């Protein structure tokens with residue numbers, strides 16, 4: 014689909030079970046986290062899986078020298094940001110708002126757009142879907158039938174992906190290589206929470222942890238920062254290897270405490286809320302619910318909040334009351 018974007022809302026209705034499971038998982042996971050390390054996705058030496066050494070999805074990819082940690086973009090807590098996924102943005106005139114960082118579609122925005130943002134003093138996070146098949150991406154033909162599980166509820170033509178698949182992982186490495194080539198500062202890999210959805214593949218939280226660790230190691234070797242999108246259950250597992258959180262609706266669902274460990278670790282939470290009225294006029298009480306760090310928004314102090322429409326157009330309102338409409342290209 015040419016319109017890409019609109020990730021938002023994809024996760025919105027499916028996340029109510031998250032808090033309950035996250036409490037259980039947090040206990041298990043703290044212990045596991047120590048042992049996981051960054052080797053995931055590579056061959057584990059035959060210990061845990063039943064035999065096949067082809068389980069190393071990284072095989073065949075180049076191994077650049079790891080960059081010094083300081084060369085990877087670490088956005089500051091409370092960074093200002095904008096996210097536009099529906100269409101590529103149009104940078105032919107002054108880009109507004111001027112914020113610390115833009116999150117834009119990795120495929121549809123040309124390298125020149127990324128350079129324009131950077132020349133204007135902004136950083137660029139490049140969005141792609143890592144855990145779902147989308148039919149109209151340039152590399153969609155590289156997926157195999159066996160990689161796909163169930164269709165995503167509400168997103169016709171889009172399917173959950175088997176995060177264990179060597180083929181899927183190779184495609185995602187290529188996507189990150191493209192992000193690096195285009196000069197992105199960071200990547201925002203979406204749909205890494207298949208485990209909390211009817212995915213048709215039996216995906217587990219552990220599969221997501223392994224997958225995000227795998228993505229993070231490759232991102233790191235490509236000098237790209239990487240975020241965790243939603244997936245609150247695995248925050249504690251992957252926090253050490255990601256540089257930020259991108260979260261949808263933690264205020265609406267009263268689950269910002271799940272993501273607050275990012276802020277405590279000096280890493281920002283880029284939070285998106287979809288209040289009714291977004292796109293024109295948000296009611297004062299909704300604005301206050303989001304922008305006052307109490308009630309549903311408890312534990313969202315220093316989150317980087319934007320109020321958006323679910324189709325993630327250029328429209329945005331900030332908690333200082335300013336509204337902008339970033340220019341988008343027509344397609």
Ligand SMILES: *[C@@H]1O[C@H](CO)[C@@H](O)[C@H](O)[C@H]1NC(C)=O
Nearest residue numbers: 071076077078079230231234
């Ligand atoms: C990343 O770089 C390190 C250090 O060179 C290397 O050991 C590791 O295998 C690389 N990982 C990947 C996934 O390329």
Ligand SMILES: *[C@@H]1O[C@H](CO)[C@@H](O)[C@H](O)[C@H]1NC(C)=O
Nearest residue numbers: 090091092093315316332333
């Ligand atoms: C976070 O940003 C807001 C708005 O830019 C500002 O008012 C606030 O003081 C900042 N907080 C910190 C801890 O820097």
Ligand SMILES: *[C@@H]1O[C@H](CO)[C@@H](O)[C@H](O)[C@H]1NC(C)=O
Nearest residue numbers: 093094110111112331333335
């Ligand atoms: C509100 O925040 C946005 C985003 O950081 C910024 O571009 C804008 O200038 C701010 N507005 C005011 C009135 O400070």
Ligand SMILES: *[C@@H]1O[C@H](CO)[C@@H](O)[C@H](O)[C@H]1NC(C)=O
Nearest residue numbers: 061062177214215216217220
């Ligand atoms: C992924 O691989 C792990 C380890 O081999 C296995 O435990 C898990 O069941 C696999 N998950 C899926 C969805 O195939």
Ligand SMILES: *[C@@H]1O[C@H](CO)[C@@H](O)[C@H](O)[C@H]1NC(C)=O
Nearest residue numbers: 051081082083233253254255
């Ligand atoms: C670099 O970051 C990794 C985590 O990505 C961490 O394990 C390591 O200790 C860091 N190294 C330095 C020198 O800070």
Ligand SMILES: *[C@@H]1O[C@H](CO)[C@@H](O)[C@H](O)[C@H]1NC(C)=O
Nearest residue numbers: 267268269270308309311312
């Ligand atoms: C905020 O965090 C505190 C301390 O962790 C916790 O007791 C409280 O329940 C949290 N509030 C919400 C609404 O999550």
Ligand SMILES: *[C@@H]1O[C@H](CO)[C@@H](O)[C@H](O)[C@H]1NC(C)=O
Nearest residue numbers: 103104105106341342343344
């Ligand atoms: C970008 O905006 C300029 C100025 O409004 C306009 O002339 C141009 O057609 C737009 N480009 C696209 C691809 O929409």
